[in-house]
Amino acid sequence: MEIQEKKILVTGANGGIGTALVKALLDKGAAKVYAAARSTEAVAGRVSGGAGRVVAVRLDITDEDSVAAAAEQCGDSDLVINNAGVNRCVGLLAPDGMAAARREMAVNFFGTLAVCRAFAPMMAARGSGVIANVCSIIGMVNLPVNGTYCASKAAVHSLIQGLRAELAPKGVRVVGIYPGPVDTRMTAGQEMPKATPEQVAAAIVAGLEGDAEEIFPDPMSQEVHQGLLKDPKQVEREFAQMIPAAATEGPAKSGGGSGKV
Numbered sequence: 234m235e236i237q238e239k240k241i242l243v244t245g246a247n248g249g250i251g252t253a254l255v256k257a258l259l260d261k262g263a264a265k266v267y268a269a270a271r272s273t274e275a276v277a278g279r280v281s282g283g284a285g286r287v288v289a290v291r292l293d294i295t296d297e298d299s300v301a302a303a304a305e306q307c308g309d310s311d312l313v314i315n316n317a318g319v320n321r322c323v324g325l326l327a328p329d330g331m332a333a334a335r336r337e338m339a340v341n342f343f344g345t346l347a348v349c350r351a352f353a354p355m356m357a358a359r360g361s362g363v364i365a366n367v368c369s370i371i372g373m374v375n376l377p378v379n380g381t382y383c384a385s386k387a388a389v390h391s392l393i394q395g396l397r398a399e400l401a402p403k404g405v406r407v408v409g410i411y412p413g414p415v416d417t418r419m420t421a422g423q424e425m426p427k428a429t430p431e432q433v434a435a436a437i438v439a440g441l442e443g444d445a446e447e448i449f450p451d452p453m454s455q456e457v458h459q460g461l462l463k464d465p466k467q468v469e470r471e472f473a474q475m476i477p478a479a480a481t482e483g484p485a486k487s488g489g490g491s492g493k494v
């Protein structure tokens with residue numbers, strides 16, 4: 234799809250990848266970018282310089298009224314990028330694993346689904362549009378230290394596949410985006426190779442422009458994806474080694490652990 238002259242909604246626009254996406258889309262000539270965040274003040278400071286093409290939108294994707302209001306305000310979007318997400322960085326058996334799983338499912342799966350359900354009918358009525366959901370490469374294979382997050386992103390991967398099938402006959406395309414580690418708030422304090430949000434945003438925009446159905450926007454995600462195509466059980470076994478005892482036995486963590494993707 235052409236980004237030039239398009240109207241585009243980006244959720245989680247005050248985050249690392251979200252902010253970089255807003256800038257990359259403006260650089261490509263988007264007519265309007267709806268930069269959505271739970272706090273519009275947080276967006277305003279980051280999107281100045283959009284020369285009147287950036288509209289700050291208040292959106293909490295877990296709040297039905299908020300999603301409905303955003304759909305009303307941004308109903309002319311040609312492209313919706315569901316980027317908002319959370320990672321509590323715990324294992325499935327961690328002390329706070331249930332609470333983490335519920336929150337991650339609430340935001341990553343149910344929130345994304347709610348936004349898709351709000352915008353899909355308007356795109357279907359027009360017979361065109363693109364919905365692009367930011368999943369994760371660890372939505373395709375579980376990294377146990379982030380076990381609950383991976384399960385929520387696996388649900389997003391399934392959502393992408395199902396929605397793609399439902400919307401294809403209506404002329405609406407659904408794109409899956411599967412990053413590896415990116416240097417944002419979500420991976421703060423972790424020592425591992427990470428792509429920059431700007432690199433990832435540029436690769437996402439290039440993938441959208443090339444009509445890719447799935448986008449692996451960084452070297453790590455590309456390598457893991459190739460491994461999954463070749464031998465998924467081998468990748469699962471390798472990821473299973475990355476499970477520090479703290480993931481299941483340690484005290485509750487609110488972030489900053491290892492292995493967040």
Ligand SMILES: NC(=O)c1ccc[n+]([C@@H]2O[C@H](COP(=O)([O-])OP(=O)(O)OC[C@H]3O[C@@H](n4cnc5c(N)ncnc54)[C@H](OP(=O)(O)O)[C@@H]3O)[C@@H](O)[C@H]2O)c1
Nearest residue numbers: 245248249250271293294317318369412414415417419494
């Ligand atoms: N960083 C990585 O390594 C990595 C890798 C693969 C995939 N991803 C995915 O990439 C996306 C962007 O993450 P990021 O790395 O840029 O992290 P980030 O800086 O933490 O950004 C996450 C964004 O999601 C927003 N958000 C959280 N809950 C929300 C809700 N209920 N309603 C609306 N917005 C909400 C946050 O807003 P607040 O400021 O209000 O919390 C923030 O803007 C996420 O879906 C993440 O899972 C990240």
